[in-house]
Amino acid sequence: MKRRLGLFFSLLCWGTLARAAISPFTVTDIRLEGLQRVDPGSVFRNFPIASGDLITEYELTRATRELFETGNFDNIELLRDGDVLIVRLTERPAVSLIRLDGNKVVKDEALMQGLKQSGLEEGEVFKRAALDRIQLELQRLYVAQGRYGAGVETEVEELPGNRVALNIDITEGSVASIQHINVVGNKVFSDEELKELFELQLPNMWSFITDSDRYSREKLAGDQERLRSWYLDRGYINFSIDSTQVSISPDRQHVYITINITEGEQFKIREVDLAGDLAVPESDLASELSFEQGDVFSRQEMTDIQERLQRVLGDGGYMFANVSPVPTLHEEDNTVSLRYFVEPGQRTYVRRILIKGNTTTADEVLRQQLTQMEAAVASAEKIEESKNKLSRTGYFKTVDVETRPVPGTNDQVDVEYTIEEQPSGQFTAAVGFSQSSGFIFQLGVQQDNFFGTGKQVGFNFSNSDTLTEYSFNYTDPFYTVDGVSRGFNVFYRERDYDEDDVSNYTTDEFGAGVNFGYPINEYQRLSFGLGFENITLDTFNSTADEVFGFIEEEGDSYLDWLFKTTWSNNHLNRGLFPTSGWNQTLSAEIAVPGSDLSYFRSQYRAEYYLPLNSDETWVVSASGRLGYGDSFGSNNYPFFKNYYAGGLRSVRGFDNNSLGPRDSNDDAFGGNLQTIGSLELIFPTPFLNDNTSWRTLAFVDGGNVFTTDCLEAASDCTEGLELDEIRYSAGVGLSWLTPVGPLSISLAMPLNDRKDDETEVFQFSLGQTF
Secondary structure, eight states, X not given: OOEEOSSOOOGGGTSOOOOOOSOOEEOSEEEEESOSSSOHHHHHHTOOOOTTOEEOHHHHHXXXXXXXXXXXXXXXXXXXXXXXXXXXXXXXXXEXXXXXXXXXXXXXXXXXXXXXXXTOOTTSBOOHHHHHHHHHHHHHHHHHTTOTTOEEEEEEEEETTTEEEEEEEEEOOOOOEEEEEEEESOSSSOHHHHHTTOSOOOOXXXXXXXXXXXXXXXXXXXXXXXXXXXXXXXXXXTOEEEEEEEEEOTXXXXXEEEEEEEOOOOOEEEEEEEEEOOOSXXXXXXXXXXXXXXXXXOHHHHHXXXXXXXXXXXXXXXXXXEEEEEEEEETXXXXXXXXXXXXXXXXOEEEEEEEEOOSSSOHHHHHTTOOSOTTSBOOHHHHHHHHHHHHHTSOEEEEEEEEEEOTTOSSEEEEEEEEEEOOGGGGOOOOEEETTTEEEXXXXXXXXXXXXXXXXXXXXXXEOSSEEEEEEEEEETTSSTTOOEEEEEEEEEEEETTTTTSOSOEEEEEEEEEEEEEEOSSSEEEEEEEEEEEEEEEOOTTOOHHHHHHHHXXXXXXXXXXXEEEEEEEOOSOSSSOOSEEEEEEEEEEEOTTSSSOEEEXXXXXXXXXXXXXXXXXXXXXXXXXXXXXXXXXXXXXXXXXXXXXXXXXXXXXXXXXXXXXXXXXXXXXBSEEEEEEEEEEEOOTTOSOOSSEEEEEEEEEEEEEBXXXXXXXXXXXXXXXXXXXXXXXXEEEEEEETTEEEEEEEEEESSOOTTOOBOSXXXXXXOOO
């Protein structure tokens, strides 16, 4: 017969526990009653009594408390039947359904995730404390967003089968707008100057887009920090924000902000010096001390000097150097003495260089680009330059570097480069369609990182309306360990210039060449090449007089021996879609003595990228191109070596190759002088977080081509550069690195087109970027 162990335990212990009325006894068995959903194994794991234990009132109390702490039970009753301990349990209801209503700003998914983290989830045990907690947290969330009228109501609806449904009704309300911002205590700077620093603004015509008039606690904290930095960067070292009051209108729709400040006096630099163990030549460190006596103190400049000093020490191998600026104020004359204490620590060596993420590219290819070596003194400059060199190869979408101390040492680091390779679709050079060339079919490969070897290989058959080409090229960028490259190429081409929107003639070309490239330093490279080119001109009855005139004097077939040279100076941060740095290239092609034609052709190209924000998503870029060619001696300059302008890669908004001199048939004829320029604003691609594969920009283009030596057969030709003939256009563009090559689109409007100009607003091409 069952006997109660005693009276129920008080509700302070969350249930009923019988007080032992008899002497302690040894439990021979434990029986559970009342379980519906909870696993018996879970109960036994949290019930610290087992068969064979001698139990007392203390053990029963402790066991009941631990079982309650699981949160699964509303009531626990302990009974005794002989030496059998009976645990009678009343389970808490399970959450069968959670209904959300009224939330728009905070999405259902985010709310459900928050409920789950707080312990409320469909199928789990219902906990009233968790529901109350989430109600308060939601209220605080909306208040932090400036929604002071928000309300959260909860209802627990009982369902059959010991289940409940939770109904959470949310009234989000509207964000309170800022009606007044007042700065009190400013004398040096006006209210207007200081309020311009704030992200929070009074309502204006753009507020419905920027939400700058919507109050946010986080925004206010950021504005206060910007205000503090403004004063500290202008010498007001004792500046302080004494208090900030935020008041709300009775209808909870308007916010009034008052910031009380003390400006203090402006301090200037009395002296700047170095102290401690300098470790590297003092002159190297002293050159970074940009403050001079009498300069206005600036916290930002003080921090910049600190970072530059640490970088100099890092370049010298002291990767863990600590530089501490200590300003000493002289209140009597409002000056500050600034001393930088240098603690270099141990000189650091690189134990190991690790590379991750290269699924295709061979490890050897990556290490060829590294200037930081293993077992050598660690250099912050070399580690960063190695990262930049990897980025400039164009093989990789992203390159990140991390330097980690070696555990158990104070003078060794491991350097880890993590890369993300470009899509494998880059094996295809071009498959698609462009407005200038029509349908393009190309079979083969053209890859700068052929099968991950770092070698440039191309074997192509191309066919389009303008060009049929069979070609093979090969370049080994590390023909020697010093970075000397060697390459060669062979080709056969048939060009139809009439289909390319220029004068009506065709050429058959074949040739071959070999080239070598020599690194001058980490950024500059000089290359030389020698080859031959055989060109045959084909004409038609409708061919222009200028072409017939040239053939009459020079013939229609030419074998030329060509010397080519290129100098490049590349400081861009990456090979594709750069965001900072600059690059310039100077190239020349010369027909050497013994050739049928005597001419030279040269071109200078430059590009510059200036990031406007720290994450380099807003960038200003400028680029330019100058080309000039001429003949030697009595030969005419070959017109088929002319430069052209107009189209996606020069002056957008004008038809491909349509600008410049025209022949007797009024077709574009090109010129031996080219000038092209472009100014671009690169901005984040809307609705996309990944800007490594996408580029959107607004641009202004300008340029044209001219001739400095008209052919005798030219009936209407003007020689020389005419600045008033420069054409301009403006528009927007988009480039996307697709799996089969880059796709570029532009929408451009000519700004000064003439009556006879051929314009084109929409232009696109698969196979090239801007």
